Every structure is written in structure tokens, then in C-alpha cells.
Amino acid sequence: MANLNKFVLLLCVLIVFASLVQLQPPKSYPSSSSSSGPYYLMALQWPKAYCNTPERVNDPCTLNPIPQDFKIHGLWPQNAPKQTLMSSTSTTCPGLLSTDVKDIQSQLEKYWPNLKGRHFDFWDYEWGKHGPWSGETPKDYFIKAVNVMQNIDQLSPKGRLIEILKEGGLIPGGRTQYTTTSIPLEILSKTGLATEIKCNLDARGREQLHEIHFCVTAFGDLFNCSNLQPPTLKLKSCKSPFIFFP
Numbered sequence: 001m002a003n004l005n006k007f008v009l010l011l012c013v014l015i016v017f018a019s020l021v022q023l024q025p026p027k028s029y030p031s032s033s034s035s036s037g038p039y040y041l042m043a044l045q046w047p048k049a050y051c052n053t054p055e056r057v058n059d060p061c062t063l064n065p066i067p068q069d070f071k072i073h074g075l076w077p078q079n080a081p082k083q084t085l086m087s088s089t090s091t092t093c094p095g096l097l098s099t100d101v102k103d104i105q106s107q108l109e110k111y112w113p114n115l116k117g118r119h120f121d122f123w124d125y126e127w128g129k130h131g132p133w134s135g136e137t138p139k140d141y142f143i144k145a146v147n148v149m150q151n152i153d154q155l156s157p158k159g160r161l162i163e164i165l166k167e168g169g170l171i172p173g174g175r176t177q178y179t180t181t182s183i184p185l186e187i188l189s190k191t192g193l194a195t196e197i198k199c200n201l202d203a204r205g206r207e208q209l210h211e212i213h214f215c216v217t218a219f220g221d222l223f224n225c226s227n228l229q230p231p232t233l234k235l236k237s238c239k240s241p242f243i244f245f246p
Contacts, residue, residue, distance in 0.1 A: 031105075039223075040216040041196075042133075043147050044161070045075040045190065046172070048246040049210040050203045053098055057217075061115045068151075068172070070161050072112040073211060074126045077147040078131040085133035096124040096131075100138035105144055111149045112142075144220050151222060152214060155191045161212075164190045174208070174246040180238045183209060194226035198237035208244040211236075 047068075052060035077085045101108055101123060114122035123142065131141045156163040162172070168186035170178055184195050196213040213236070215225040 025049075030219065038077060038079050038085075038218055040078045040215050040218070042077055042149075042152065042214040043076060043198075043211050044070040044143070044214070045073040045211045046209055046246070047071055047078075048172070048174075048201070049208050050115055050183070050199060051244075052208075052246055053200060054117075054203050057203060058115065059134070063113055063115045066115070068162070072145060072149055074130055075141070075148065075216070076130045083129075084139075086129050096127045096138050101140070101142050104143060106144060107146045111146055113153065148214075148216055148222070149219075150222055155187075156195070164174065170245060172245045174244050175241050177242040180241055180243050183212070187212070192224075193222060194224045196225050196236055197238060198236040199240075199243055202244070202246060206244050207238065207240045207242075211217055 023079075047063075047066045051066055052055070061161060066069065079085055098120065101120075108123060109119050112123065113119055127138055128139065134141050134144075136144070149230060153159050153161055156167075163185055165171075165183065168182075168190070170183060170186060180197075180199070184197055187195050193214065195215075197209060198211040198213065199207050200210040202208050213225065215223050217223055
């Protein structure tokens with residue numbers, strides 16, 4: 001049975017991989033060249049902005065305390081032009097096995113926790129929805145995610161992405177509104193990387209920073225999101241010129 005599952009997984013990966021165009025990732029960042037091939041979005045969520053929404057009033061976060069660092073939401077394969085590749089819920093690809101992530105489980109719990117349930121359930125969901133499009137085995141896919149997250153944290157001399165924002169005067173806590181563009185501009189000025197941000201609404205209906213998205217080549221290297229879809233500042237679902245940082 002184990003060998004059959006491995007064969008089905010390999011077949012699934014080969015089919016998905018064959019549907020993608022030839023890889024042509026940017027060679028470095030920041031780069032003025034554009035990308036015409038598959039890449040990833042590394043979506044990092046601010047935990048409190050996930051946990052303080054209207055949806056969480058009756059279905060609250062269970063991870064306690066709520067982390068004060070950006071955590072992985074997902075590593076999402078993209079194609080050109082800018083479309084997230086995902087599987088339907090009826091995918092026949094095998095689910096994630098505990099043996100797939102046992103060697104990096106502690107790192108995944110640190111960087112990719114489930115804020116409202118079992119960590120493994122979150123990893124299994126993200127793998128089933130996005131992982132097969134990566135053309136990689138589950139183990140390699142999650143190792144890549146951990147490596148990318150570590151590289152993002154190392155953009156700050158203090159080893160945490162949040163420190164870049166704090167040093168720029170962007171302090172979480174929800175008491176102050178900041179211009180919507182100030183967050184990606186601060187990251188751009190400190191790292192040379194153009195990122196994307198995504199907003200949502202808290203339980204009081206106030207718009208807030210929810211996620212920061214980094215662009216990643218098929219080989220796991222960071223590059224400029226602005227190379228793919230101008231303008232430099234891509235503000236996903238951010239409608240207000242001012243947002244809170246909870």
C-alpha cells in the first residue's frame with residue numbers, strides 16, 4: 001500500500017509538472033527583468049489580524065499566546081500572468097503523511113503554525129490545495145517553505161521580519177493608523193524587495209494589515225514582485241489609504 005501511494009503521488013506530481021511552462025525564474029533580486037515562468041508567492045500572515053476578525057468571534061483561535069511574528073500562511077505556486085495554481089477539493093493526489101514532515105516538524109511548528117487547530121491539519125490542507133502544483137515531493141515542498149521563511153527573517157539584522165517594520169516606526173498594537181503604502185515602502189527601503197500586502201477587517205470593521213506576500217523563484221530565491229505586475233506597490237484588498245496594524 002505504501003509503495004502504491006508513492007507511485008500515485010509521483011504520477012500526480014509528474015502530471016501537474018508537465019502542465020507548467022518551462023521554468024524561467026529571475027536569477028537574482030532585485031532585478032529589472034520580468035518573469036515569464038512559474039514562481040511562488042510566500043504569504044506571511046500577521047496572526048492577530050487572523051484572530052481578531054468577525055469570523056473568529058464564534059470560532060476563535062486556539063493557539064495561546066498569539067505569536068508576535070509573521071507566520072507562513074502558504075507557499076503558493078503561480079504561473080504567468082499572476083495566477084495562483086491550486087487543486088480542487090476533489091483532487092485525487094494522496095494527502096500529506098506525517099512521515100513527509102517528521103524531520104522538520106519542529107521548524108514547521110515554529111514558522112507555519114495552525115492558529116486554530118492541529119498544526120498537521122493546516123499543512124495537509126495547504127499541501128492538498130497548492131503543493132502538487134509545485135512539482136515537488138511534500139518533503140521538498142515544506143523544506144523549501146522553511147528555507148524561504150528563514151531567508152525572509154534574515155533580511156533583518158535582528159533575524160525577524162517584524163523588526164524591519166518596528167525600526168521604521170510601524171509598531172503593532174492596533175492603536176495607530178498607518179498609511180497603507182508605508183509597510184511595503186519600509187520593506188522596500190530596507191531590503192530592496194518590492195512586496196505585496198493584503199488587508200482584512202477586524203471585528204470592529206476597521207481595515208488592517210493581514211498579510212505580506214514575497215515573490216520567490218522556482219528555486220527558492222527571493223525576487224521583486226514589481227517585476228511581474230506594476231506598479232511597485234500591490235495592495236491586495238486594501239481599500240483605505242490608512243490601515244491599522246493590530
